[in-house]
Every structure is written in structure tokens, then in C-alpha cells.
Amino acid sequence: xxxxRDLLWLIPLLPFAGAVLNGAxxxxxxxxxxxxxxxxxxxxxxVLALVCLWQFNGLPLEQRHVEAMVYHWTTGDLNVDFAFLxxxxxxxxxxxxxxxxxxxxxxxAGYMGHEEGYRRYFAYLNLxxxxxxxxxxxxxxxxxxxxxxxxxxxxxxxIGFYYDQEFPPYAGKKAFIVNRIGDFAFLVGMFALxxxxxxxDYKKLFDQIAADPSSALxxxxxxxxxxxxxxxxxxxxxxxxxxxxxxxVWLPDAxxxxxxxxxxxxxxxxxxxxxxxxxxxxxxxxxxPGVSGFVAVIGAATALFAxxxxxxxxxxxxxxxxSTVSQLGYMFLAAGLGAYSVSIFHLMTHAFFKALLFLGSxxxxxxxGGEQDMRKMGGLKKALPITxxxxxxxxxxxxxxxxxxxxxSKDAILAAAAGSHxxxxxxxxxxxxxxxxxxMFRAVFLTxxxxxxxxxxxxxxxxxxxxxxxxxxxxxxxxxxxxxxVGITFIPGWDRFQRFLLPTVYEIAGHKRVEPELGRGxxxxxxxxxxxxxxxxxxxxxxxxxxARGAENGAAWEGGHPGVxxxxxxxxxxxxxxxxxxxxxxxxxSRVILWKVVDNGVIDGLxxxxxxxxxxxxxxxxxxxxxxxxxxxxxxxLGILLLFWWMTLS
Amino acid sequence: xxxxxxxxxxSALLFAIGAAGALTRRNGISIFLSIELMLNAANLALVxxxxxxxxxxxxxxxxxxxxxxxxxxxxxxxxFIAIYRQRRTIDVNRMNLMRW
Numbered sequence: 206x207x208x209x210r211d212l213l214w215l216i217p218l219l220p221f222a223g224a225v226l227n228g229a230x231x232x233x234x235x236x237x238x239x240x241x242x243x244x245x246x247x248x249x250x251x252v253l254a255l256v257c258l259w260q261f262n263g264l265p266l267e268q269r270h271v272e273a274m275v276y277h278w279t280t281g282d283l284n285v286d287f288a289f290l291x292x293x294x295x296x297x298x299x300x301x302x303x304x305x306x307x308x309x310x311x312x313x314a315g316y317m318g319h320e321e322g323y324r325r326y327f328a329y330l331n332l333x334x335x336x337x338x339x340x341x342x343x344x345x346x347x348x349x350x351x352x353x354x355x356x357x358x359x360x361x362x363x364i365g366f367y368y369d370q371e372f373p374p375y376a377g378k379k380a381f382i383v384n385r386i387g388d389f390a391f392l393v394g395m396f397a398l399x400x401x402x403x404x405x406d407y408k409k410l411f412d413q414i415a416a417d418p419s420s421a422l423x424x425x426x427x428x429x430x431x432x433x434x435x436x437x438x439x440x441x442x443x444x445x446x447x448x449x450x451x452x453x454v455w456l457p458d459a460x461x462x463x464x465x466x467x468x469x470x471x472x473x474x475x476x477x478x479x480x481x482x483x484x485x486x487x488x489x490x491x492x493x494p495g496v497s498g499f500v501a502v503i504g505a506a507t508a509l510f511a512x513x514x515x516x517x518x519x520x521x522x523x524x525x526x527x528s529t530v531s532q533l534g535y536m537f538l539a540a541g542l543g544a545y546s547v548s549i550f551h552l553m554t555h556a557f558f559k560a561l562l563f564l565g566s567x568x569x570x571x572x573x574g575g576e577q578d579m580r581k582m583g584g585l586k587k588a589l590p591i592t593x594x595x596x597x598x599x600x601x602x603x604x605x606x607x608x609x610x611x612x613x614s615k616d617a618i619l620a621a622a623a624g625s626h627x628x629x630x631x632x633x634x635x636x637x638x639x640x641x642x643x644x645m646f647r648a649v650f651l652t653x654x655x656x657x658x659x660x661x662x663x664x665x666x667x668x669x670x671x672x673x674x675x676x677x678x679x680x681x682x683x684x685x686x687x688x689x690x691v692g693i694t695f696i697p698g699w700d701r702f703q704r705f706l707l708p709t710v711y712e713i714a715g716h717k718r719v720e721p722e723l724g725r726g727x728x729x730x731x732x733x734x735x736x737x738x739x740x741x742x743x744x745x746x747x748x749x750x751x752x753a754r755g756a757e758n759g760a761a762w763e764g765g766h767p768g769v770x771x772x773x774x775x776x777x778x779x780x781x782x783x784x785x786x787x788x789x790x791x792x793x794x795s796r797v798i799l800w801k802v803v804d805n806g807v808i809d810g811l812x813x814x815x816x817x818x819x820x821x822x823x824x825x826x827x828x829x830x831x832x833x834x835x836x837x838x839x840x841x842x843l844g845i846l847l848l849f850w851w852m853t854l855s
Numbered sequence: 856x857x858x859x860x861x862x863x864x865x866s867a868l869l870f871a872i873g874a875a876g877a878l879t880r881r882n883g884i885s886i887f888l889s890i891e892l893m894l895n896a897a898n899l900a901l902v903x904x905x906x907x908x909x910x911x912x913x914x915x916x917x918x919x920x921x922x923x924x925x926x927x928x929x930x931x932x933x934x935f936i937a938i939y940r941q942r943r944t945i946d947v948n949r950m951n952l953m954r955w
Contacts, residue, residue, distance in 0.1 A: 832954025834947045838886075839878055 206264060206271055209257045213273040213289045216253050216299070217338035217352075219246045223331035227324055236323060240314050243327030247307045247334050254303040261296055269293055269708060270408070272344050285405060290344035294709040297549055297702075298341040298481055301556045304684075305473045306334050308677040312564050313465040315673030316571060326366065326463070333359035337474050341481060346395050346405040349482070353391070353446065356475045357384050363470060364462040376458040383455040387445020391482075394438030401431055411488045415711045421492055433493035439486055440500055443479025447533050450507045454780055456530055460522040464567030467522060472529050472563050473556040480536040480552050484545040488711045491543065501541025501622075505633040508534030510777075512640035516647070517763070517773035520577045521566045524648045528603065529559055531637060535618050538630060544621035546706035550692045551618055553702075554610035557684035558602040562645075564678055565596030568670045569652060573663055579651040583756055586653040588667040591675045593653045595682040600649050602685040604642035605739040610689030616735055617694050623731050631731075635738055642742025650750035651759065658756060695728050862903035869896035883935045883945035887928070894924050 223246025227239055261269065271291045278287040291299070310330060317326050336355025343349045357380075365377030395405060401420070402410055414421045414432075421432040429437065443449065448456035459471045470476070483490060483500065490497045508531045515527035532555050539548035570577055572589055586593045602609040605616070615638060622631040657664055669675065692702030750759040763770050775781075829840070869892055876889030898917045905913025935945050942949070 830954050832951035834950060835878060835881075842874060842878060 210273040220331040221335035227328040251303040309469040312677040363466040373461040376461040380455040391442030436493040436496040447479030457526040468563030472559040504537025508637040515644040539618040546703040547617040551614035554614040561599040561681035568592040583655040584657040595678040600645040613689035646746035655755040866900040
């Protein structure tokens with residue numbers, strides 16, 4: 206326990222130090238030194254994290270809440286400590302972030318090896334790791350917010366990494382601005398909590414509320430109870446960070462960044478911060494059933510909506526981006542239903558298989574010389590056997606094929622929906638599972654099977670990626686298979702993951718927690734249905750896109766449904782609608798009212814009036830400066846007279 | 856004993872003449888002489904009061920004024936000579952280059 210206290214603060218500090226060092230070594234530093242710093246810092250974090258987790262696992266249940274104080278951040282009324290917390294929830298996140306994060310760093314060394322700005326890339330990536338670890342290890346909302354904004358900044362920097370092109374900086378700004386909307390709500394929620402309880406410390410807050418829920422059920426703003434208000438504000442914050450309807454629009458565009466960035470930030474870690482926050486705040490969500498229901502509905506809607514868009518994307522990274530949005534929807538569906546541990550379970554398995562899929566797509570893009578359009582790929586199985594195998598495992602996992610991680614976590618979510626008798630949500634989840642299996646295997650067949658459809662030059666260039674890229678792929682593939690085995694709900698004694706997380710879900714006095722219950726028979730029945738659905742999705746994809754001429758058949762099939770195809774390929778025109786409804790009116794207001802009227806008219810007007818007055822007095826004053834000595838002596842004389850007159854007054 | 860008012864009247868008269876001369880004359884030397892007149896008007900008033908109140912300070916100040924006037928005359932005349940060499944005139948109306 207003391208060891209954890211001693212080491213915990215180093216875990217986020219080391220990546221920060223790595224970022225600073227890489228920023229400081231200078232432009233002419235050898236690449237090996239940059240790599241050493243860039244990989245060494247997250248590796249050290251990973252090792253420390255594993256030591257802490259090993260120690261933590263040895264603690265008895267009731268001691269699994271270790272707080273490590275660094276210093277009193279603020280004093281006075283707003284009393285916030287800069288302190289870290291390791292409890293089961295942050296332990297899971299810590300493992301996911303450091304492990305997946307380190308593997309992606311290793312992969313990056315290979316993927317970004319020939320890029321300009323190698324040093325800048327690793328500085329940003331380390332900075333991201335530090336901020337993300339701060340986010341998950343903080344023991345209060347303010348430290349979390351600090352990390353929350355830090356990862357947002359790194360996301361912006363890394364999406365716009367190729368700043369010399371036109372689109373990436375734009376996508377970076379879009380991500381940053383859309384996230385600001387959510388962050389504003391997060392802040393408001395924190396203010397409301399602080400105004401009522403005078404602290405932002407998780408333990409103090411939740412112990413207080415769980416012991417006496419009436420304090421949080423007092424009416425507050427917008428006609429809601431305080432718990433509901435704060436829960437809603439936090440969820441709006443999560444909508445921004447975790448790309449839920451209506452704030453999901455930034456995530457697909459975020460694919461403009463380098464592919465390992467998409468894997469680390471926009472699939473495995475940062476975008477799951479919202480899910481972590483909701484699970485962390487479970488006390489308030491338990492006390493706000495209405496808001497929880499809203500979370501579940503938004504999650505289910507996002508899952509289905511994004512999955513349908515994923516059906517018609519031709520850019521391999523866009524497919525994965527919409528898939529990420531969809532899977533995050535699943536996590537919120539579970540969290541909204543009160544199955545917080547299941548939601549974190551899916552977060553963990555998703556981190557493995559989605560990072561794997563993104564890195565696999567990166568390997569493909571690398572081999573294709575930057576091509577991302579799946580219509581121009583095909584038949585890559587022979588040239589890229591390791592990528593093919595690992596990507597295939599990832600696809601099987603996300604599709605929910607029995608035995609792989611995604612199957613267990615997705616099944617647990619569907620079981621939670623069915624167990625709460627939310628049959629509409631259950632069927633939305635099931636339909637999404639079908640679509641997921643379909644679009645993932647559409648991508649697999651288009652990319653790895655059939656004829657090669659690229660140019661001759663690309664065909665010559667095709668090669669398997671170097672070991673620095675394939676080793677992380679293999680390790681993640683292993684994770685994508687086995688990470689689900691820790692949380693099998695339907696075999697007694699195998700749900701260790703859920704039992705591990707149980708202490709972080711608070712028992713509230715006088716408030717009975719409704720566990721989604723489902724008889725054994727029902728559970729197995731639904732599981733059978735889920736398996737059938739997953740296999741059906743894969744089979745459909747194979748029928749349409751499989752085989753030597755899969756791409757042509759697929760294109761013909763898609764052409765057979767021109768209306769649907771157009772709607773989906775254009776992503777329901779959501780970006781265009783936002784553009785008309787929000788962006789343009791806002792830009793108009795800024796340009797015409799704020800710029801032309803307020804800035805040019807009022808503010809510049811005031812400045813110009815001051816300048817004009819000074820100019821006028823200057824012109825008047827210069828008339829007195831004639832250069833004639835006799836004029837000056839007259840002024841002098843009059844001045845003396847005035848002085849005398851003034852002296853005789855008193 | 857002559858009343859103080861007589862001295863003051865004479866002093867005021869001398870000062871007024873001097874001031875009028877300093878303001879209206881165009882010849883540099885004339886302005887200079889007018890200024891000397893004003894200084895001596897002040898000296899007269901100082902000496903008169905010194906005598907009236909039987910205080911030595913006034914007479915002392917007069918000695919300072921005389922010294923300053925002498926120094927001023929030396930500097931001023933040197934300046935006028937320098938100006939005359941440059942411009943062949945000491946008409947102050949034509950010394951008006953220092954302006955906007």
C-alpha cells in the first residue's frame with residue numbers, strides 16, 4: 206500500500222517528463238535518442254503501473270482504495286488537493302491505458318519512422334499519455350478535468366499533425382470546438398456539485414451522498430434534482446469527449462491524424478474518458494433514473510446510427526471511426542442501464558480489439574503507400590499475412606464471434622438490456638450487432654480478399670510491416686482474444702472482472718440497486734440469438750463482398766439501393782445540417798455583428814475617437830509654437846500675471 | 856524718512872517700463888537692456904524692504920541678483936554676437952526657425 210502511494214504519482218509524471226525532454230533535446234537530436242525518450246517514458250509508466258496493480262491486487266477488498274497525496278493545490282473555500290487515487294475502476298483504466306498505450310508507442314516508432322516531425326509526434330504522444338493518466342488517476346473532479354482538457358489539447362495537436370495540408374488542421378479545430386461544448390457542461394456540473402457540497406473529492410462526495418441521498422435529491426436548476434442536474438451536465442460533457450449524438454461529428458474527421466493516433470486517442474483511451482466519468486459518478490446516476498434512461502437511449506441511438514453510416518464508408522479508417530462511435534454507444538447503453546462494470550468491461554475489450562483494428566488498418570495503409578480507399582485495395586492477404594491474421598481476429602472479436610473478447614462484453618450489455626426488460630434497447634443493440642458484423646467483414650473482404658485493385662506501382666511496393674509494427678499487432682490480437690475471459694457472466698465464478706469492480710459501485714442508503722436479472726435459460730437463449738446474429742452478419746458480408754469479384758458484386762449491390770446508399774454515404778447530411786443551422790449563423794453573427802458592428806464600429810470607434818481628440822488638441826497646441834521669441838516672452842509674462850493673481854486669491 | 860510706497864511705486868514703474876520694452880522691442884540688445892531694467896526694479900524693491908524691516912537678507916539677495924545679471928549679460932551678449940555672425944542681424948522676429 207505504501208509502495209503504491211510512493212509510485213502512483215510517478216506514473217503520470219514520467220510521460221510528461223518524456224514530452225518535455227523530447228521538446229528540449231533540440232532539432233538535431235539523433236532519432237535513436239528521440240525514440241529512447243519517447244518509448245522509455247511510457248515503458249517506465251507501464252512497469253510502475255504493473256507493480257502498483259500487482260500490489261493492489263494483493264490488498265484485501267476493503268483496502269482497495271489507495272489515495273496518494275501530492276500537495277494541496279488550492280486552499281481556502283475551494284479546497285482541492287492534487288492527489289491520486291487507485292481503486293478498482295482506475296486500476297482497470299490504468300492497465301488499459303499504459304498497456305495499450307505503450308504498444309501503440311512501439312508501433313508508432315515503426316509507422317512514423319520516415320515522417321517529418323518524428324520528435325514533435327513523440328512529444329505530443331507522451332504528453333497525451335501523461336494527461337490521460339492524470340485524468341484516470343485523479344482523486345477529484347478538478348484533477349480529472351485537468352487531464353480531460355489535456356487530452357483534448359493533445360487530440361487537437363495530433364489530429365492537426367500534418368499541418369501543412371488543408372484538412373487536418375480544420376479537423377483538429379472541429380474536434381477542439383465540439384469538445385468545448387461538452388466541457389462547458391462538465392464545468393457547470395462541477396460548479397453545481399461544489400456549490401452544494403463544498404468539495405470535488407470523489408470519496409468525500411460519494412460517501413456523503415450515499416449516506417444521505419436526500420442532500421442530492423434536493424430540487425435544483427431546470428426543475429431537476431441536484432443529482433439529475435449534475436448527472437445530465439456530466440453526460441453532456443461525456444457526449445463531447447466520447448462522441449455521442451449529437452456531438453459525435455468530430456470523431457470521424459479526427460481520422461485526419463496519423464493512424465496510431467486514431468488507435469490510441471480516438472479508439473482505445475481518450476474517447477472512453479466519458480464512459481469512465483459516468484461510471485465514476487455512478488452514485489449520482491443511480492439517484493437520477495431519468496437521466497440514466499436518457500444515457501441509455503442516447504447510447505443505443507448512437508450505436509445504431511453510427512453503425513448504419515459505417516455500412517457505406519469506403520475509407521477503411523472511416524469505417525473504424527464510425528464503428529468506434531457505435532461501440533461507445535454500447536458502453537453508454539450499459540452505463541445508462543446501471544450496468545457500470547459491464548460498460549467498463551466493454552471499454553476494456555474494445556480498447557484491445559479497436560486499437561488492433563486501427564493499427565492493422567495502419568499497417569495496410571503503410572503497405573499501400575498511403576491509400577485509404579478500400580475499393581482500391583483487395584487481395585492483401587498474401588502480402589500482409591500477419592496484418593491479415595490479426596486484423597481478422599480483431600474483426601471476429603468486434604463482430605461478437607463466441608470465444609473472443611467482444612462476444613462476452615457485448616453479450617453482457619445485451620443481457621443487461623434484456624434483464625432490465627428494456628426490449629426496445631435490446632433489439633436496437635441486437636440490430637447494431639448485426640450491422641457491426643456486416644460492416645466489419647465488408648471491410649475485411651474488401652481489403653484482404655478478391656483481386657488486387659491498386660496500381661502496378663503499389664503492387665510492387667506491397668510488403669509486410671516491420672516487427673516494431675507487427676509485434677504490437679500480435680500482442681493486441683492476443684488481448685483481443687483473451688481479455689474477455691475475465692468477465693464471463695454466464696459461467697459461475699468466471700465473472701471476476703465484475704466482482705473486482707463491484708466496490709466502486711456505491712450502495713446508497715435507502716435506495717435499492719436494481720441488478721439486471723435474467724434467468725439462466727433466458728440468458729443462454731439470448732446468447733444463442735446474439736451468436737446467430739453475428740454469424741448472419743458475417744455470412745451476409747461474405748455473400749456480397751466475398752469471393753474473387755467481391756468488390757464488383759458489392760458495388761453492384763450498393764448501386765441497387767441508390768437511395769439508401771446516398772443517405773448513408775453522405776452520413777445523413779448531419780455535417781451539412783449542422784453547418785446550416787449552427788456554423789453559418791454563428792459565423793454570420795461573428796462576422797457581421799461582432800466583427801463589423803461591435804469590433805469595427807464600437808470598439809474601434811472608441812479608440813479612434815480618443816486618437817482624434819489627441820490629434821485635435823495637438824493641432825490646436827501647435828499653433829502656439831510660433832518660434833517667435835516675443836510670443837514666448839508674452840506667454841511667460843501672462844503666466845506670471847496668472848500666478849500672481851492666483852497667489853493673491855489665497 | 857521716505858515712505859516705502861515711494862520706493863515701491865518707482866520699482867513698479869521701472870518694472871512696467873522694462874516689461875513693455877522686453878515685449879515690444881525687436882532688437883536683441885534692447886530686450887536685453889529692458890530685462891536689466893526689470894531686474895533692477897526687483898532689486899530696488901528688495902533693498903527698500905530690507906531697509907524697512909531692518910533685515911539683511913534682502914540686500915544679500917540683491918547681490919545674488921547682480922551676480923546672476925552679470926553672468927546672464929555675458930552669456931547673452933556672446934550669443935548675440937554668434938547669431939550676428941551667422942545671420943547679420945539680431946532682430947528677434949527673424950529668429951523663428953524653432954517651430955513646427
